[in-house]
Amino acid sequence: AQRVTQPEKLLSVFKGAPVELKCNYSYSGSPELFWYVQYSRQRLQLLLRHISRESIKGFTADLNKGETSFHLKKPFAQEEDSAMYYCALWAGSYQLTFGKGTKLSVIP
C-alpha cells in the first residue's frame, strides 16, 4: 500500500532563511504528487502539483523518483508562509493519500 511520510511535525525558521519541508513516499509505480497548505482559519488548498512543474508563492517541489521524495522548498521564508503543509500522493485509486502534515512557523 502507498504511504506518505512527513518526518517533521513542526519546523521553525527565521524570516529570510531557506525552507525545506520534507516528503517521502512509498509506491512502486509512477505517482502524482501534491502539496496542500492550510493557513490559519482558512480552508485546505492546493499549493502545487508536481505534474505542472510550477512555482507558487515562491515554492517549488521536485519529484525525485530515486529517493522517492517530493520536498517543498523556498529560498527565503516569509511570515505569511506560516501554515500547515500536507504532502499527498495519488496512486491511481479514487483517493489521495496524505501525510500527517508539517506545521511551518516563520519567526520574524
Next chain:
Amino acid sequence: DVKVTQSSRYLVKRTGEKVFLECVQDMDHENMFWYRQDPGLGLRLIYFSYDVKMKEKGDIPEGYSVSREKKERFSLILESASTNQTSMYLCASSWQGQIYGYTFGSGTRLTVV
C-alpha cells in the same frame, strides 16, 4: 467563488445525538470525500463516494455513515455522537482522475459534549 460548501462552521452536540454534516459542491465532480482532521494525526479518510448512491469505507468508518442521493451533495452522519468524535471534519471533491487533486470545504468544527 466558493465551490465546496459545508453547511455549518461550528456545531455543538450532545452525546448520543444523531448528527448530520452536509457538503455541497458545484463543480460537477464525481468523487466526494469526508475526512477528519486532528492535531498530530493529519487527515484521516472516513468515507468516500465515486458516484451517486455509491459509497466506500475509508480508514476510520466506525461510528459514521454517509449518504449521496444527488451528485452535488454528500452527507456524513454520526449515528450516536460520542466525545471521541469531537474533531474538525473536512469535505472534499474531485474529478474521477486525480490530476487536479481535491477541492476542500472550509470545515465543520464539531464538539460533542
